[in-house]
Amino acid sequence: MKPETSPQHCQSHGGWSSSEPLLPHQEIREHMFEKPLTPSDVGKLNRLVIPKQHAEKYFPLQGGSTETKDQSLSCEDEAGRPWRFRYSYWSSSQSYVLTKGWSRFVKEKMLFPGDVVVFERARVDGGGYRLYIGWRRRRGASENLKSPPPNLPAIAALDGARPNMSSGDSYSSLTGSAKQDCHCLLQAGDEAVAPARSKRLRTLRLFGVNLDLRTDSGNRPSEQFNVSGYREYIDN
Amino acid sequence: MKPETSPQHCQSHGGWSSSEPLLPHQEIREHMFEKPLTPSDVGKLNRLVIPKQHAEKYFPLQGGSTETKDQSLSCEDEAGRPWRFRYSYWSSSQSYVLTKGWSRFVKEKMLFPGDVVVFERARVDGGGYRLYIGWRRRRGASENLKSPPPNLPAIAALDGARPNMSSGDSYSSLTGSAKQDCHCLLQAGDEAVAPARSKRLRTLRLFGVNLDLRTDSGNRPSEQFNVSGYREYIDN
DNA sequence: AGGGGAACCTGTTTC
DNA sequence: AGAAACAGGTTCCCC
Incomplete structure (x- = not known):
């Protein structure tokens, strides 16, 4: 059996199974x-x-x-x-x-x-x-996760930003939504190189990674970069 | 004569000359x-x-x-x-x-x-x-060059990439096109962090600078980054 | 008035 | 090599 080429029975994934028996009166x-x-x-x-x-x-x-x-x-x-x-x-x-x-x-x-x-x-x-x-799901997608994390570029490229990565704990199967976020703490001086796009959100694309610098309302001791390979899903 | 304020006769530049004689029936x-x-x-x-x-x-x-x-x-x-x-x-x-x-x-x-x-x-x-x-052309633009180089962003931000800048030698007046290129030599390992976009061209936006990594046909000892602040022109 | 959606546009790639 | 297709944007309207 070649599970990557044969249709999967995807009860929880929403795909159709072509291996279901054809019942009488079932449409084609x-x-x-x-x-x-x-x-x-x-x-x-x-x-x-x-x-x-x-x-x-x-x-x-x-x-x-x-x-x-x-x-x-x-x-x-x-x-x-x-x-x-x-x-x-x-x-x-x-x-x-x-x-x-x-x-x-x-x-x-x-x-x-x-x-x-x-x-x-x-x-x-x-x-x-x-x-x-x-x-x-796409090829290679895990059956257990609603969606696997994307292949993020090597985070070693961010060594100038002193990343404090925490990944894998942001995938929730409880809320029904998915996150693909990683968090990096940056020194105050580091973000000066990011060009300003608005007062609340600055985006820096670095080594293929979108860095969204959010300055939340209220003073935080550190600002937060959102590192995403292509997309983020936020709980509503 | 103030050549920078009077209209130039720009046969090769495309401007109009107001010093042409006004012919009969010529529109005003x-x-x-x-x-x-x-x-x-x-x-x-x-x-x-x-x-x-x-x-x-x-x-x-x-x-x-x-x-x-x-x-x-x-x-x-x-x-x-x-x-x-x-x-x-x-x-x-x-x-x-x-x-x-x-x-x-x-x-x-x-x-x-x-x-x-x-x-x-x-x-x-x-x-x-x-x-x-x-x-x-703008004030101060050389008559011999199609276009002078723009003020590129500070290249000091690229210190991780060990830039070996050589500018000024890439402006050609022969081909009829203009380049705004500077060249950086990168160590072989450096480019590994750039995400692949196609086999021939990878773009890395770094500190507001577009880095276009071109792997030209044929093996070169070093690959070439195109560093441009806003726009590049490539010969066809 | 602010956010989501509809329409518009272009560079890149492919054939 | 020229054209087509489309991925990825942008603008702006509407609710």
Whole structure:
């Protein structure tokens, strides 16, 4: 058995299992396409780019080329829960995107870059299709963690900043949310090299690591850098 | 003669000469305004801020204050080539800006901070104007060089990278393009901390300085960092 | 008024 | 080498 190539039975992960026995009257799902999620797809842009060849094959926009009217895409997830997304064509970037509704899906499923979103469909009476949206963890993702930590760049590069790393304790399975934070304590003089972006938040990208210097309200003895490889999830 | 204040005859620079003889039937160009370009104007923001007094005098937005509909500004350069820019008012910054199309102009004309962009117009039949856009090098710019080096940020911040600066030898007047490069030799181990972005180019933003590590085809004894404060031009 | 979302834009990469 | 696609931004509107 090659668990990295065969579909996983992902009860807690939301994927579909193709190894389930086909019951009588069970609809036949046709796999349409998958997309490995980019950092942008799960980031703050709140949109999923649908690769053009798949978009035009499976989700043709009504009205042809002239009327680029937005439409909605209604899918079901693995639990049968409906998800409605706004589906548009952005002429500026010549790309098809899911916008409204997508960020909720990302948040609820706690998707990370490299995770794969899967689209399927099944014929229904009347000639149409019922759409399904699913997902699975990226290759190498741990089964036990909601999401494994990203491969952060070597923190040794930060030796000028005297890092006091504490990682691994920020992954919580209790709150239903995930954090990917590490914390570094910096000497007061160190942060002078970071260019000011605003009074409350300065970002320094250093060796591929985003350093977000937050000066919280109230005086703290030390300021705090947020070190993240690509994304952070904060509890609401 | 004050060559730094009188318009230059810029055959190779693209500026207009006001000392050309006025031919019969030649249109009369009215100088509207100039703007010395800021680093942001030629940087990655891809926009030119039009000083408000000039924007409201010469380029009033149609529709008054309510309809802030973007419009386009079509100009000709010194060669008669058309340039179309998107022209908008950004309420967030209370400023008038040229956006789309501007970065192409900057790149093609190889504009640098301090260079001056010039707007002129000429009446045409029907009561309208034909617009012209030109530019000239900044004060003190060498005639022989396409562009002088910018004031790079203090390189002392790079002391961890053992810089071996050599500047001034990378400005070529032969190729018709401009470089703003300095070169740092890095120890082999130093570049390991830079995250891979592609096989050929890795970018490291360090203390506000973009470090572009290029691994040129063929093995070189040392790799080369491109250190630029805001923008780089590479020969094609 | 502030934050999330919709639309717009561009450089890089790829084919 | 030219064009297409898209990843990753930005701006700004709307609630």
